[in-house]
Amino acid sequence: MLVKNAQFKISAVSPKQYPTDNLPEIVLVGKSNVGKSSFINTMVNRKKLARTSSEPGKTRQINFYNIDEKFYFVDLPGYGYSKMSKVEQEKVGKFIEQYLQNGKNIALIIFLIDIRHEPSANDKLMYNYIVNNSNLPCIIIANKADKIAVTKVDAQVENLQKILNPLKDIKFLPFSSERKIYIENVWNSISNFVDIA
Ligand SMILES: Nc1nc2c(ncn2[C@@H]2O[C@H](COP(=O)(O)OP(=O)(O)OP(=O)(O)O)[C@@H](O)[C@H]2O)c(=O)[nH]1
Ligand SMILES: [Mg+2]
Numbered sequence: 001m002l003v004k005n006a007q008f009k010i011s012a013v014s015p016k017q018y019p020t021d022n023l024p025e026i027v028l029v030g031k032s033n034v035g036k037s038s039f040i041n042t043m044v045n046r047k048k049l050a051r052t053s054s055e056p057g058k059t060r061q062i063n064f065y066n067i068d069e070k071f072y073f074v075d076l077p078g079y080g081y082s083k084m085s086k087v088e089q090e091k092v093g094k095f096i097e098q099y100l101q102n103g104k105n106i107a108l109i110i111f112l113i114d115i116r117h118e119p120s121a122n123d124k125l126m127y128n129y130i131v132n133n134s135n136l137p138c139i140i141i142a143n144k145a146d147k148i149a150v151t152k153v154d155a156q157v158e159n160l161q162k163i164l165n166p167l168k169d170i171k172f173l174p175f176s177s178e179r180k181i182y183i184e185n186v187w188n189s190i191s192n193f194v195d196i197a
Contacts (some may be wrong), residue, residue, distance in 0.1 A: 001187045001196055006044040009064040009072065013095065015102050019064055024071045024194050025105045029096070029130070030112030031122060032056035032078030035143045038177040039112060040065060040073045043186065056081040060092065062099055071107065071194055074099070080122040100134060108137050108193040115142035115156055115174060119164055127164050137193050138170055141186065145174040 012018055028036035033056035040050040049065060051058055056078065063075040076099065077092040084092070100106070109130055113119050119127065130138050142157050153174045161172045171189050175182050190196060 001191075003044040003067055005066075005068050006046055006049055006073075007066045008049065009066045011061040011063050013061050015098060018062075018099075018102070019066075019072065022105055023066070023069070024107035025064075025074050025103065026071055026108045026110060026190065026194060027074040027076060027099070027103070027106055028110050028112060029076055029100075029126060030078060030143075031114075031120060032081035032084075034078060034112045034114055035177055036078060036112055037075050039110070039141070039143065039175065040075055042175075042177040042180055043073070043183065050075050057084050057088075060088075062095055070196055072105075074106075079126065080120060100129075100136070103136070106136050108139065108190060109134075110141055110190075111138055112141045112143045112175075113160060113164075115145050115153070115160070116147050119160070124164070131165075131168055131170065139186075139189050139193075140164070140170060140172045141175045142172060143175050144178070145182065146176040146178040 009019055010017055028039060030036050037050035037052040037059055059075055059077045065073045067073055076096055113123055130136060142160055145153050148156060157172050157174050173185055173189060
């Protein structure tokens, strides 16, 4: 898919500020620094639509991006950034929880993990919440695939799938914002859940 018009809509800190136009929402969930904001930029082919940083904890609010008036990409703050103050971590945790529990327009959760590492304890908690408790549709992206050899990508994705997902039928896909590869695969997978045509 070729995005024509991606626009920042609002940075929300409370449900009152979420958009009210009822467009479907595709939300990025994952630990801090895993590449959620970069993922949005890569998918819409814009360098700086969503703000990114090599320092974890860049995204502190819930940012909504209107994509061709068809859906929102929703950029959540990441969890598990240990250098963030306890108060700030709790605030971020509350934003995430409120959004996911509120989300009547959530059409798809894109859950990002790092292809190189075994999912963290927080990743496992989040995965469990999404898959077993929330009933929200979900796909898993194993990000930063450029960091391992191309020949090992498929095996590593399978490995992560075995760790997180032994019983469920959930799509796992590799991705790399650095190398801008696997983008079409991800759009195809998204199109199974959201009308993006
Ligand atoms: N090598 C590589 N680096 C990536 C990739 N995606 C993101 N990064 C880098 O990882 C760092 C964090 O990226 P962000 O997109 O800001 O991560 P985030 O998940 O939005 O982080 P928070 O906003 O803190 O939750 C940046 O330095 C990115 O350039 C990728 O696919 N490959
Ligand atoms: Mg971010």
